[in-house]
Amino acid sequence: MKTADKDLRGKAVSRNALGQAFDELLEPGRFDDYCPNGLQVEGRAQVRRLSSAVTASAAAIRGAAALGADALVVHHGFFWKGEDPCLTGTRIQRIRLLIEHGINLFAYHLPLDAHPDVGNNACLARVLDWAVDERVGTNGLLWMGRLARDATAASLGAHLRRRLGRAPLAVGALERPIRRVAWCTGAAQDLLEEAIAHGADAFVSGEISERTTHLAREAGVVYFAAGHHATERHGVQALGEAVAARLGIAHRFVEDDNPV
Ligand SMILES: [Zn+2]
Incomplete structure (x- = not known):
């Protein structure tokens, strides 16, 4: 295969050693989650190359x-x-792709959202240059910080667009100053x-619902x-990098862009 360049030539580790390295870092046993964390589909026993992706889509599996x-x-x-547990339609198509290529799927x-270093919230803070004040809420999933100086919805929106590569949708009290x-x-x-x-002037997440707009307006805050x-495209890359470096295997992120 042409993609066998030398930085992809890692040493081989067992599937179990890889799973153990993920588990030691992320401690999935501490979470009551909506899906199984860890090895979801078993592939070949030896792992030399690791890929990461946000979602186990067919395109991401083909990329891997x-x-x-x-x-x-x-x-x-x-x-x-x-979710419907029957392996039909796109569900079996994705799993068939994994099996055909002998790829182990870890999820x-x-x-990964919560991890203080390689987690999605931690990585987002680094990408945005935001200092973390505290982590609150269930599983510590709501992160709080204070900007160095007051921002506006326009200036914060521009910062998000520059750092994340797309314009956010901002709703709520767009004229208010933002600090927390x-x-x-x-x-x-x-x-x-x-x-x-918790006193936020603005809250940044990925998606939005119709109700979000009314809540933001009536509470006098800005929602992005x-x-x-x-x-969420940074955490899984940081996880892949960290675990691959620790085990001496190769790692590559597969981008399957999504406008949502
Ligand atoms: Zn997500």
Whole structure:
């Protein structure tokens, strides 16, 4: 395969050693999650190349296969609570792709959101240059910080656009000054009330609901929907890098862009 360049030539470790390294870092046992965390689909026993992606989409799995990956680690895997458990349609197509290419699928959801170093919230803070004051809420998933100086919705929106590569949707009290910010990546729009209770002037998450606009307006805060994918594409890369470096295996992120 042409992609077998030399920085992708890692040493081989066992699938179990890789799973253990993820678990030691992320401690999934501490979380009551909506999906199983850890190995979701078993592939070959030896892993030399690791890929990471935000979601275990068919495109991401094909991307991992093109890189010759033996394992793929994602933030959004399979087998969600309430999901149809039957392996039909796109669910079996994705799993068939993994099996055809012998790729192990590891997934970490809340443990990856919450991790203080490689987690999605931590990585978002680094990308945005925001200092973390405190982590509050269930599982410590709501992060709070204070900007060095007052921002406006326009200036903060421009900062998000520059650093995340897409323009956020801003709603609420757009004219107010912003100093105390709260954030939680992904689809955390319903943490807005909690963010307000903790004194946030603005809250940044990925997605938005119709109700979010009214709550932000009436509470006099600003809500930024900065993109689920855009706010969560850094954590899984940091996880892949950290674990690959620790084990001496190769790692590559697979980007499967998503406007949501
Ligand atoms: Zn997510």
